[in-house]
Amino acid sequence: MLRFVVRRLLLLVPILLGLSILVFLWIRLLPGSPAQALLGERATPQLIKQIRHEYHLDRPLYEQYWGYLTTIAHGDFGVSISSRRSVAWEFGQRFPATVELALAAMIFAIALGIPLGFLAAKRYGGWFDQVSLVGSLLGISIPIFFLGLVLKWIFAVKLGWLPSIGREDVLATRPHPTNLYVLDAIIRGDGGALWDAIKHLILPAVALGSIPLAIVARITRAAVLDVQNDDYVRTARAKGLAPRIVDTRHVLRNALLPVSTIIGLQTGLLLSGAILTETVFDWPGIGTWLEAAIFNRDYPVIQGGLLFVAVVFVLVNLLVDVSYAVINPRIRVS
Amino acid sequence: MSLAEIEAYVEEELAPQGGLWRDAWRRLRRNPGALVGFGLVGLFVFIAIFAPVISPYDPRAQNLLLVAHGCCQGPTWAHPLGADQLGRDELSRIFYGARFSLVIGVVSVSVGLSIGLVLGSIAGYLGGVADTVIMRTMDVMLSIPGLLLAIGIVAALGPGLWQIMIAVGTTNVPIFARLLRGSILSQKENDFVLAARSVGVPRRSILVSHILPNAISPVIVQGTLALATAIIDVAGLGFLGLGPQDPGTPEWGTMLTQVDRYLQSAPFLAIVPGVAIVISVLGFNLIGDGLREALDPKLRGRA
Numbered sequence: 061m062l063r064f065v066v067r068r069l070l071l072l073v074p075i076l077l078g079l080s081i082l083v084f085l086w087i088r089l090l091p092g093s094p095a096q097a098l099l100g101e102r103a104t105p106q107l108i109k110q111i112r113h114e115y116h117l118d119r120p121l122y123e124q125y126w127g128y129l130t131t132i133a134h135g136d137f138g139v140s141i142s143s144r145r146s147v148a149w150e151f152g153q154r155f156p157a158t159v160e161l162a163l164a165a166m167i168f169a170i171a172l173g174i175p176l177g178f179l180a181a182k183r184y185g186g187w188f189d190q191v192s193l194v195g196s197l198l199g200i201s202i203p204i205f206f207l208g209l210v211l212k213w214i215f216a217v218k219l220g221w222l223p224s225i226g227r228e229d230v231l232a233t234r235p236h237p238t239n240l241y242v243l244d245a246i247i248r249g250d251g252g253a254l255w256d257a258i259k260h261l262i263l264p265a266v267a268l269g270s271i272p273l274a275i276v277a278r279i280t281r282a283a284v285l286d287v288q289n290d291d292y293v294r295t296a297r298a299k300g301l302a303p304r305i306v307d308t309r310h311v312l313r314n315a316l317l318p319v320s321t322i323i324g325l326q327t328g329l330l331l332s333g334a335i336l337t338e339t340v341f342d343w344p345g346i347g348t349w350l351e352a353a354i355f356n357r358d359y360p361v362i363q364g365g366l367l368f369v370a371v372v373f374v375l376v377n378l379l380v381d382v383s384y385a386v387i388n389p390r391i392r393v394s
Numbered sequence: 395m396s397l398a399e400i401e402a403y404v405e406e407e408l409a410p411q412g413g414l415w416r417d418a419w420r421r422l423r424r425n426p427g428a429l430v431g432f433g434l435v436g437l438f439v440f441i442a443i444f445a446p447v448i449s450p451y452d453p454r455a456q457n458l459l460l461v462a463h464g465c466c467q468g469p470t471w472a473h474p475l476g477a478d479q480l481g482r483d484e485l486s487r488i489f490y491g492a493r494f495s496l497v498i499g500v501v502s503v504s505v506g507l508s509i510g511l512v513l514g515s516i517a518g519y520l521g522g523v524a525d526t527v528i529m530r531t532m533d534v535m536l537s538i539p540g541l542l543l544a545i546g547i548v549a550a551l552g553p554g555l556w557q558i559m560i561a562v563g564t565t566n567v568p569i570f571a572r573l574l575r576g577s578i579l580s581q582k583e584n585d586f587v588l589a590a591r592s593v594g595v596p597r598r599s600i601l602v603s604h605i606l607p608n609a610i611s612p613v614i615v616q617g618t619l620a621l622a623t624a625i626i627d628v629a630g631l632g633f634l635g636l637g638p639q640d641p642g643t644p645e646w647g648t649m650l651t652q653v654d655r656y657l658q659s660a661p662f663l664a665i666v667p668g669v670a671i672v673i674s675v676l677g678f679n680l681i682g683d684g685l686r687e688a689l690d691p692k693l694r695g696r697a
Binding site: 075082087198200201202203204205206209210329331332335336339350351354355369370 | 531539541546622
């Protein structure tokens, strides 16, 4: 087990190095020169020269890359052009909001997707199965920002049941030690704040969770169908175990293995989907942060943000791989 | 005849006639989902091609009289899908928008597919250093979530139609490269490749005329599904304001950016372009699913 983890960790090194090269080269892709991009309208030959010198842009490319690598290794990801704050600090402020949203979306997708997929497989070929198949196909065909807009229109604008933007009541002034508002409210034992945070979470989480929901339901259905007729399941049924016990202990437990991998693969989708969802619901996370950075041409933020998100994605996948090996001994051996 | 012989005879009788493609086509025609998919995509392509003929108005023409009494005018006989905040006919904009979605989708998937095809073939067929370098680069590209990579590229190149096509195309490259490499690796060991090599067929023509045709069916399935994803991603980029910078351009995603503030008074402005996106994406997804089932060798020969 330890060997497996160490090997996976070593595989991480070239990926992270490759990522740093990609993100480093990204700023060289900018139209004109990076110095010009940083200065924007204010660019004069004099200033450009100064900036080029200041950022070592007049050095050879490999030297520049080495410089970039050493600064990020020291945890220095530059300073936002528009807010003049450290990119790493801003990321730290914004990230919990996205984590909270992504977790809520995932919980929604799993809590609904697994039972739906299981029931569909149990009623294979029946109307429930057909409806859920069509539903999951629709689920992956609806752009999340459109679903977000529709949800907002129905539940916020028409019915007025749920708030349409933000993470909490605009007038609320509550302390947020962890920046995960649901957790903060629980820590303080503040029921009102908890309800407020959850109310704001529901619509964005449903919008963001729609695609994972469809995929989880589909994979669960396929996996249950696959497992259902295996020998050990038949044996379990033949020896007279209660159907409920066979379903949970034999069928579902084995069917959930492929489902767990799929859930891990969804994090990338959640992270990129978060940009669109956060834009629709004005959610102050990584997505709206990057979106604003793109419009302000705040290149250090975009560069740092892309790197952070990619690293998070890579780490989550590593975590999924390792936990998968823990659940499924067959992976460890090979 | 022994039982085994009879079984073999029956198998032979039931075996598909006329090769993989005809067999796949036969099964595809019997799949109601795929038929609906063909219908939806056919409608989409028809509208895209004949947009100038069937559109009742110029999609960019503003009729400010329509917004004289507040935004926005709902569906009427003259404007079946209503008019937007500048009094432009929504139906005509949807028709013309189909052109943008179709062209951007097809171009970006073709870009990703052709580059991915070349890289994947080289990696899979040559192996060795080329394989390692190409596939590790693809791994790095895949370590950035797709849409985010596209956003990063557009952020660097600047917003616009071409930039979106390049961005979405680039995100498709590693997917196709990986798929084709795996497919080629599994074909490479086949007897017919060995046979071709032993009679002295040059390496390049072994790859092009023997391996690729057999390795291509997963690529076709993925290509169809990638079209669906590309349309969604392009609309997403448009929604984020990274699409064509001329706000008059009737691109579906871009049309959705402005509607937020009209949700109360004119929800149809959000629903109409959204439904258009869903219909076209659903069409490609249905065809892709149908193709996957039809081309699955495990299911070959069955109805």
